[in-house]
Amino acid sequence: xxxxxxxxxxxxxxxxxxxxxxxxxxxxAFFTVLGIxxxxxxxxxxxxxxxxxxxxxxxxxxxKLNFGEMTFNNYTYLFSGVHSYFMWFRNSMVLTIVxxxxxxxxxxxxAYGLTMYNYRFKNLLFFLVIATMMVPFEILMLPLYxxxxxxxxxxxxxxxxLPGLCGASTIFFFRQYMSGLPGELLDAGRIDGATEYGICxxxxxxxxxxxxxxxxxxxGMGAWNSMLWPLLVYRDxxxxxxxxxxxxxxxxxxxxxxxxxxxxxxxxxxIFILFLCxxxxxxxxxxxxxxxx
Numbered sequence: 380x381x382x383x384x385x386x387x388x389x390x391x392x393x394x395x396x397x398x399x400x401x402x403x404x405x406x407x408a409f410f411t412v413l414g415i416x417x418x419x420x421x422x423x424x425x426x427x428x429x430x431x432x433x434x435x436x437x438x439x440x441x442x443k444l445n446f447g448e449m450t451f452n453n454y455t456y457l458f459s460g461v462h463s464y465f466m467w468f469r470n471s472m473v474l475t476i477v478x479x480x481x482x483x484x485x486x487x488x489x490a491y492g493l494t495m496y497n498y499r500f501k502n503l504l505f506f507l508v509i510a511t512m513m514v515p516f517e518i519l520m521l522p523l524y525x526x527x528x529x530x531x532x533x534x535x536x537x538x539x540x541l542p543g544l545c546g547a548s549t550i551f552f553f554r555q556y557m558s559g560l561p562g563e564l565l566d567a568g569r570i571d572g573a574t575e576y577g578i579c580x581x582x583x584x585x586x587x588x589x590x591x592x593x594x595x596x597x598x599g600m601g602a603w604n605s606m607l608w609p610l611l612v613y614r615d616x617x618x619x620x621x622x623x624x625x626x627x628x629x630x631x632x633x634x635x636x637x638x639x640x641x642x643x644x645x646x647x648x649x650i651f652i653l654f655l656c657x658x659x660x661x662x663x664x665x666x667x668x669x670x671x672x
Contacts, residue, residue, distance in 0.1 A: 421647075428453055428644045432637035453641040464642060466617060467624030471603055472649065474620055478540050478602040479595055485544050486594070487587070490553030491579055495565060505554070512547045516607075524611055534614040542608070543601075549594050556590040557583070592657040600650055621646050 423440045429449040457464050493505050523542050532538030560583070568578040606622035613619060619627070625642045628635040 424640055425644055428637070428641040430637065432635065435636050435640070436634075453637045454645075457638050457641050457645075462628070462638070463617070463619075463624060464645075467619055467621045468646070470618060471621040471646075474536060474539060474605075474609070475599055475602040475649075477536070478543065479599045481540065482544050482546060482549060482598050483591055483594055486546060486549040487553055487584070487591070488579070489545065490550045490557060491583065493550070494554050494557040495562070495579075495583070508547050508550055512551075520608075520611070523608075527612060533612055534618065535612070536618070538612045539605075539609050546598070549598060552594055553587065553590055556587060560586060596650075596654055596657055599653055603646075603650055 419442075423442055426442060426449075427435055427440050429451065431448065431450065431452070434448055456462075489508075493501060493508070519542075527533050527538045527542075530538075532541070564582055564586075565578055568582050573581065604622060605620070606626070609620050610623050613623070616627075621642075625639055625646070628639050628642070
């Protein structure tokens with residue numbers, strides 16, 4: 380009897396092992412195909428950046444390798460100084476760094492106040508913050524533009540940065556993340572004699588590093604790729620950001636698609652490097668923020 384049960388158990392275990400192996404192979408195959416589909420446009424763009432503009436217009440984008448046609452002339456011409464590419468790049472870098480830093484700091488303190496303290500109308504205030512997410516930017520664009528005129532911030536970096544400093548989605552993410560943290564940390568800090576500011580900065584802030592990393596990547600992508608609002612605010616060409624500058628390459632007198640694609644490839648690098656540096660924190664932060672609260 381025991382031998383029969385043992386054989387049955389081993390047979391069942393073997394079937395389960397076979398199912399797990401098949402499932403693992405299917406999952407691996409699925410994500411491999413998904414990865415190829417995701418990487419394919421990027422590879423196509425990189426290959427196109429080494430092709431002459433005439434070939435791009437004639438044949439379009441493809442992964443066809445023709446080493447006889449591939450050249451570095453697009454990058455040489457783009458970086459030669461004829462175009463202000465490095466100036467656009469520097470402007471975008473400054474705008475992104477300042478925007479991300481101030482946005483994360485302000486949104487963290489707002490979310491901290493909405494999460495860690497109990498007071499009247501707290502939920503109402505949080506609802507009003509979330510309600511702003513339902514208002515499209517196109518509706519707010521003209522009032523914000525008039526406000527920048529009244530504040531004399533047109534054609535300034537402050538005029539580009541200020542309207543987006545307190546992002547509702549960033550506040551929501553921080554609040555969801557912090558709502559899963561134990562409230563006893565605050566009591567322990569108060570017992571040890573820490574001030575409210577000390578608890579916020581020295582105790583709670585280090586714990587929220589994954590949330591900061593996740594929001595740094597998402598906020599950085601938004602600031603780096605932003606085009607419409609900087610285009611409205613800036614007037615001088617020497618203040619143009621990278622998306623605006625690359626758009627100036629397309630004119631009624633000539634469509635420099637080869638330069639546009641080469642510049643776009645180089646413009647991806649900062650966001651790619653940012654993600655590589657914070658990818659572990661990003662995954663932890665997105666996972667935790669999705670299930671907390």
